[in-house]
Each structure stands twice: as C-alpha cells, then as structure tokens.
Amino acid sequence: MRESSHLRAVSTGFAATVAACAFASPVAGQTVSDVHAGLRAAAGSDSVDWPAVVHDHYRDLHAQADRSGIEIVRDVRYGIFPAQTMDLYLPLERDSGLAPVVVFVHGGNLDDGDKSAPGAEEFLFGNVAAFFARHGFVAVNANYRLVPDIVWPQGSEDMREILGWLINENAESYGGDPEQMFMISVSGGARHLTSYLFHRLSQMISSRTGLSGAVLISPWLETGTEEVLRDYYANEQDRYTPFELLRTFDPNEPRVPVLLLSGEFDPPRRHDSAALMFDAMCGKYGDCPRFEQLNNHDGYSAVASFNTADESVSRVVLEFMREQLPQAASRPTQ
Numbered sequence: 001m002r003e004s005s006h007l008r009a010v011s012t013g014f015a016a017t018v019a020a021c022a023f024a025s026p027v028a029g030q031t032v033s034d035v036h037a038g039l040r041a042a043a044g045s046d047s048v049d050w051p052a053v054v055h056d057h058y059r060d061l062h063a064q065a066d067r068s069g070i071e072i073v074r075d076v077r078y079g080i081f082p083a084q085t086m087d088l089y090l091p092l093e094r095d096s097g098l099a100p101v102v103v104f105v106h107g108g109n110l111d112d113g114d115k116s117a118p119g120a121e122e123f124l125f126g127n128v129a130a131f132f133a134r135h136g137f138v139a140v141n142a143n144y145r146l147v148p149d150i151v152w153p154q155g156s157e158d159m160r161e162i163l164g165w166l167i168n169e170n171a172e173s174y175g176g177d178p179e180q181m182f183m184i185s186v187s188g189g190a191r192h193l194t195s196y197l198f199h200r201l202s203q204m205i206s207s208r209t210g211l212s213g214a215v216l217i218s219p220w221l222e223t224g225t226e227e228v229l230r231d232y233y234a235n236e237q238d239r240y241t242p243f244e245l246l247r248t249f250d251p252n253e254p255r256v257p258v259l260l261l262s263g264e265f266d267p268p269r270r271h272d273s274a275a276l277m278f279d280a281m282c283g284k285y286g287d288c289p290r291f292e293q294l295n296n297h298d299g300y301s302a303v304a305s306f307n308t309a310d311e312s313v314s315r316v317v318l319e320f321m322r323e324q325l326p327q328a329a330s331r332p333t334q
Helices: 032-043 050-063 126-134 154-170 188-197 227-233 242-248 268-285 299-304 314-324
Strands: 002-008 070-077 085-091 099-105 138-142 176-186 213-217 258-263 290-294
Touching: 032 050, 050 299, 070 126, 085 126, 099 126, 099 154, 099 188, 126 138, 126 299, 126 314, 138 154, 154 176, 154 188, 176 188, 176 299, 176 314, 188 213, 188 242, 213 299, 213 314, 242 268, 258 268, 258 299, 258 314, 290 314
Parallel strands: 002 070, 099 138, 099 176, 176 213, 213 258, 258 290
Antiparallel strands: 070 085, 085 138
C-alpha cells in the first residue's frame, strides 16, 4: 500500500508525496470465531467500554489483513470548512474503464466522530475504504461537520457536498465513475444520509442524489430528548425527522436502492430505527428495501470487520452494490 499524506485545495491534482505505512505485526492464532465469542461475552455486560472492546478484538485481525495494492491520498478538501475533508483509497491496478465509487461516512452522536477512530486510528475507519479499493472501487473515507457548528439540514448538505465534489469535478481524475456512486453510513452518519435521500432541497439540482445505492448500518433515526438533537434541529425534530422527510417525499422522484443493516448487539433504539424505516419504505413504495440482521455485531463492530477475515458484513454490502451495477451479471465473485 502506498500513502500520500497532505492537505490540499479542491483544484489540485494527485498527491506528489507517497510514503509507506507501518502496521502491527500479525498475531498468530486469532480467528473470527474468537472475535465473535469475545464480542458476545462483552455484549452481556453493562459496564464495558464497547469501542475499546471492539478495538481489542479486531486489532489482531487487522494486523493479519491484506492492505496491498492501494494508494491512499489523505485529507483532500471537498469544501471550505475545516471538517470537510476526505481520504481517497485507490486501487493501484485498474481496468481500462472507470471504477464504481463508494463513500463511507462515520457514525457518532452528531457532535463527535472522525474518519480516524480514536484509539484505533491505524485501522478504523480506513478499513472500509481499503476493502472496497481492494475489490476494484475508488473508495472514500469522509469527515463531515459536527454539532454545534451545524444545524439542520447542513449534515445532509455535507453528504451532497461530498458527492457533488466527486460527481461534478473529481471522480474521473481518480479513475472513478461519477454515474456509479454508493454511500455507506453508520449510526449518526446514517441520519444525515437518510435525510439526504428524502430531502429534495438538500440534493443536487440535476443529478438528484447522484447515488446508485445507499447502505444504512445501525441507523439512528428517531426523535429523542438528547440535547444534541435539540441543538441540531432547533426544536423542530418532528418536522425534519428522516421518517417525516420520507413521508412527505415526492414518490415520483428517483428512488435510491437501500440496504438496511441491524446488528444483534445494537441498542433497542437502533433496532427500532432500522425496523421503522424498513416498514416506512415498504409502505411508501409498495415494496421493501433489502434488510439484513447482522449476528455477532452491533454497528461499530460491523464497521470494524471490514477488510478482515470476518466477511460476515462486508460480503453482504459488496453483494448489494454489485447487484446495482450494470455489469453485475457478468462479474465473477471475488
């Protein structure tokens, strides 16, 4: 894997400096079954630091993971605000044509989170983009603005800015196809992505969402009493909840295929969000999005599993995306 680490203006080209990344030495004997068993044991306790548990259990699998064949271009600006940056993961070996593009947006509580997870920066959340780059995608790991620096609908507008930067200006220069775009989100990031899908004014003028598919992992979509929700929605949650946006969305607008993923170890409100959005989309459109229950996972561990020997989540997401591509029927499974 090659890496370029720099901060650049929107108009600049490829990174000039490429440096090698150092990773921890592999640890023999760690298996996916070991990880799942450890997560299951920890999920039964109310006193664990869950992110730390996930880091500890997946660190060894990531040390064993294949990260070859990728170039990373770090901290590319897609907007004028400091938080509007992304890392691009590019396959070193590419076909003559343009590759599909996938964007990952991290989770959090709207007021926290980063494209590099504290305590596991060496593998989270670049592992999601690395996985897709290894499977022939141009992949993006993106940041977005956080509360208190934003109010509704600026979170969903950042989704538009990410995709607009790629579609209108830069995807092709990195080998990406602006007509084959996907976005993956988790937790609070899924609130912004879902809002983007069903809020026409947040979308692009001509290309609408610009998406061929969207993946919502353990989405946090319901209203609540949390201060961060009051701050973001300025006390108008009921008007702008993703469910209300879906209810009032024009059914004649282009529909984006959606994959909903709910983790066995998710807290009840995440389960409820995924189930309610599934039911709401079924009712809105008369047919249902794809829905999968992830055994042995919550949303955070599901994301951590990408680009490891644990393919229980990545396999499902990759299959969904390939189903949306025009050449899917002729493409062999990797």
